[in-house]
Amino acid sequence: MALLRVSAVTKVYGPLKALDGIDLTVEAGTFHGLIGPNGSGKSTLLKAIAGAHLPTTGSILFDDTDITAMPPYQRARNGLSLKFQITAVLTELSVYDNVLLALQSAEGYGALLRSRSRQRLDAEVMQALERFRLADRADDLAGELSHGEQQWLEIAMALAPRPKLLLLDEPTGGMSPEERRVTGELLTPIKQDCALVIVEHDLDFIKNICDRLTVLDQGRVLGTGTVAEIEGDARVQEIYTRR
Ligand code: ADP
């Protein structure tokens, strides 16, 4: 049984069909890359999966539940986590408090208070930060982090509630090649407990970490398969040389 099954999803913005009959299947324990030219619908698809924008038609099954019309907070409680394309940490709060807030918004304040001791919670926040090399920055303001570190903080925030599926929209945008390499290194071990759907422009990055790729073009799936299958697909090469 697939962890995520997107079937015939369409999203219409006025006269524009941003998504035009998308099918996408993601198995548990896999990293799935979404690629395609600007405006091909990658961010819209992630938003439809996370519930930020509802699809116009079609259905989305997640972990055996139909989540097509479920509000985002409920999807989060079911194990879905999204990092948007635009960096959004609270710069006036500490790095630590950003993660605590992410946990609270994913689980709800009451549930968070009742579910574990302060000590346990503290250990969880610190563990989330350690995974992204931010433990020694816990007391700094998030605004004092570099752009790349803020992206890592956001990934740590998305992973803190231990989702079953993480959705990342261009997490290495604006990073140096070295930060990008480290990001790949830090993401790889999460596969043990979380599947990933990731949008990235950097093809080398995505080929290195993903098991499968889906190529979008003008709101449609142009191809889906293993990295080797997609690399050998002439239509995919065509859209990448068209730009
Ligand atoms: P990508 O992430 O692949 O670059 P997007 O999913 O952001 O593409 O956009 C797909 C298409 O939908 C684009 O033509 C974009 O202009 C349009 N679009 C995205 N969001 C909106 C919106 N909120 N309102 C109107 N059009 C939108």
Ligand code: MG
């Ligand atoms: Mg986008």
